[in-house]
Amino acid sequence: MPDVKQLARLLMELDDQMATCMKCGMCQAVCPVFAETMREADVTRGKIALLENLAHEMIKDAAGVQDKLNKCLLCGSCAASCPSGVKIMDIFLKARAIVNGYMGLSPAKRAVLRGMLTRPRLFNALLGMAETFQGLFTKPVNDVIGSSCSKMLSPVIGDRHFLPLAKTPLHNAVKPMNTAPGASGLKVAFFPGCLVDKIFPRVGHAVLKVLAHHGVGVYLPDAQACCGIPAAASGDQDSYDKLVRYNVDLFSKENFDYLVTPCGTCTATIKDIWPKLSDAYPAELKARISSITERTMDINAFLVDVIGVQAVENGKATHTVTFHDSCHLKKSLGVSAQPRTLIKANPDYQVVEMKEADRCCGNGGSFNLYHYEISKQIGRRKRDNIVASGAEMVSTGCPACMMQISDMLSQAGDNKPVRHPVEIYAETLP
Ligand code: SF4
Ligand code: SF4
Structure with missing residues (x-):
């Protein structure tokens, strides 16, 4: 059953935010999806027109609304060049939460988001098993890039050349850490993110090497969870809330000067989206979120601007x-x-x-x-x-x-x- 009160609150918030769009169409010029499809429904102005009548549209064709909303990279190109400063990312994420709250999650998304992603230890164990067997279904295609393809899995993954799961993910290669500041006098919490942990552990090792070289203490807690972006992008507010709370609890346990990540998407989610989607949280949780997000930095920016x-x-x-x-x-x-x-x-x-x-x-x-x-x-x-x-x-x-x-x-x-x-x-x- 949809939570009617929550849906009504989100619909009202959405109405207020959309009022600033003056329908100038300047978002067309920068939207990569529109550049390919040339369809007004695929660009922000078209999506806002749809959302202005959201309650009515959902009753008519909720699946159609969901499909149109999902045809977006959430790249933020439109938001970065909107002359009216419309909070487009907030609007799109809230709209996805409304439509998903109304329709419910598909069984596949429910299994991935609620069954795995919100249970970090189980998620790690399942992907560990998948790594063991992936060689049976995949074939390496480019040694320089490290990519593989799979004929057997093509009904699901198409002709993608994907990067396989790492033999030893970062969380198995490196023990949890909690080291004191060195020569820099600074200590960071290190949030590698799921992709660095499971596909690019070499990036995580490079971060740790660089931090050690500059005398930066590191807090690397065990069983870190996803930053929450797959849940937010899918409109799954429950899983998103769980992941945010889990991470906030984990990183509130220790003192540090900055939280650094080598993943642009994780950094943007923690720094930008966590505060944006925290309206309904209690004040105590909001304060802990702010305390973390204010200290969150991309690793490149940390090394250049701080170190x-x-x-x-x-x-x-x-x-x-x-x-x-x-x-x-x-x-x-x-x-x-x-x-x-x-x-x-x-x-x-x-x-x-x-x-x-x-x-x-x-x-x-x-x-x-x-x-x-x-x-x-x-x-x-x-x-x-x-x-x-x-x-x-x-x-x-x-x-x-x-x-x-x-x-x-x-x-x-x-x-x-x-x-x-x-x-x-x-x-x-x-
Ligand atoms: S979202 Fe911004 S750029 Fe796009 S039509 Fe509205 S005001 Fe113009
Ligand atoms: S977020 Fe990116 S893909 Fe989505 S409407 Fe804006 S520019 Fe287009």
Whole structure:
């Protein structure tokens, strides 16, 4: 049964926020989905027109409304260029929560979000088992990128070239840590995020190496949970609330100066979305959320802005790398110069800019699952810009973008490594 009171509250909040849209249509020019489909229903203005009559539309065709709302990458390109400052991401997330609250979760989403994601130890154990057997169904296709494909699973995953689960996830390779500040006098809580933990543990190892080098104490608690974005994007308010509370409890146990993550999406979720979706929480929980979000930083920004890592440009660089600005990192958090500085702090690397470096790569989390053909069209444009830059590798500060770019490069037969800036910087350290 839908919680009618909660739905009514969210509908009223939504009405107030949408009133600021003046229907100028400037969001069309920047929307990567609209650029592919040219359909007004796929861009913000069209979605707001639909939401203005949401209660009526839901009664008429709730599944149709859900489908239209989900055809969005939540990339924030429209919000970043809206002249009226419409809080588009808040509107889209609340609208998804309303429609999902009305319709209920599909059995598949219920199994993933409520059965696994909100139970971190079970989630880790199940993915550990999946890693053991993944070799039976998959075949490596690109050694440089590390991608695989699977004919057997193609009814579910299509022709994707995906990155397999790591043999040893970060949480198994590194024991929980709680070390005192070193030479820097600082201590951070380290939130690797699910993708770094399970697919890119090498990025997590690089973060720990860099933090140790700069004398930063680390709090790395056991059994960390997802930041909550898959639940928020699916409109599953219950799972989202559970994940936020779990993480807030875990990170309230210890004192630290900053919470750092190498995942642009996790950073944006904790820093931006946690406060935005906390209206109905009790004051005590809101205060604890604020205390964490105010201290949350992207790892690139922490190393450059707080620790003071600087570029070394001595003209002796032997490697070229082009940098993709993740939407969450640049458009939500304004972090763009710092990852480039971090790459250039390794004197062996030179940054070669690609065209449209801050154009979305097309991943969009569940968007990639449900609208893969559009996701691929957007991703191919990113791949073409990477290749046209002439750089020998590509770097980006979000593991979700790393997965999408790896897929696009691998499908095109390009042998270009995809790396996180912190990996490149860590390479230069003893
Ligand atoms: S750019 Fe902003 S104000 Fe203009 S139509 Fe889009 S959401 Fe509305
Ligand atoms: S969030 Fe991105 S994909 Fe969604 S409407 Fe805005 S620009 Fe388009």
